[in-house]
Amino acid sequence: MNEDLISRYEETICNLILDGFWLAFITLTTLGYGDVYPRSFEARIAAGFSSMPTTTIFIKYTTLIQNKWKRNRSIRYAISS
Numbered sequence: 001m002n003e004d005l006i007s008r009y010e011e012t013i014c015n016l017i018l019d020g021f022w023l024a025f026i027t028l029t030t031l032g033y034g035d036v037y038p039r040s041f042e043a044r045i046a047a048g049f050s051s052m053p054t055t056t057i058f059i060k061y062t063t064l065i066q067n068k069w070k071r072n073r074s075i076r077y078a079i080s081s
Helices: 002-028 041-072 075-080
Strands: none
16 A cells, blocks of 8 residues: 555656656747646746746847858848848
8 A cells, every 4th residue: 555655656746847847848948838837826927937038048049140140141142042
């Protein structure tokens, strides 16, 4: 009986940890599939704030790459290719 209870507890903890990693990945990449989502108000706030740094970093690097690309190539070459 105790072994069965311990086994179920370990499976639950493992699932919770994996769900947490999945939620973090989906939130940070701003995909939002909807299969796992925060249910409490506090968890929703945390998930919302955790997506902000990733979005900011993505925008920053996208802008840097775009500016470098524009600097190295002419607009006509970019349109023709």
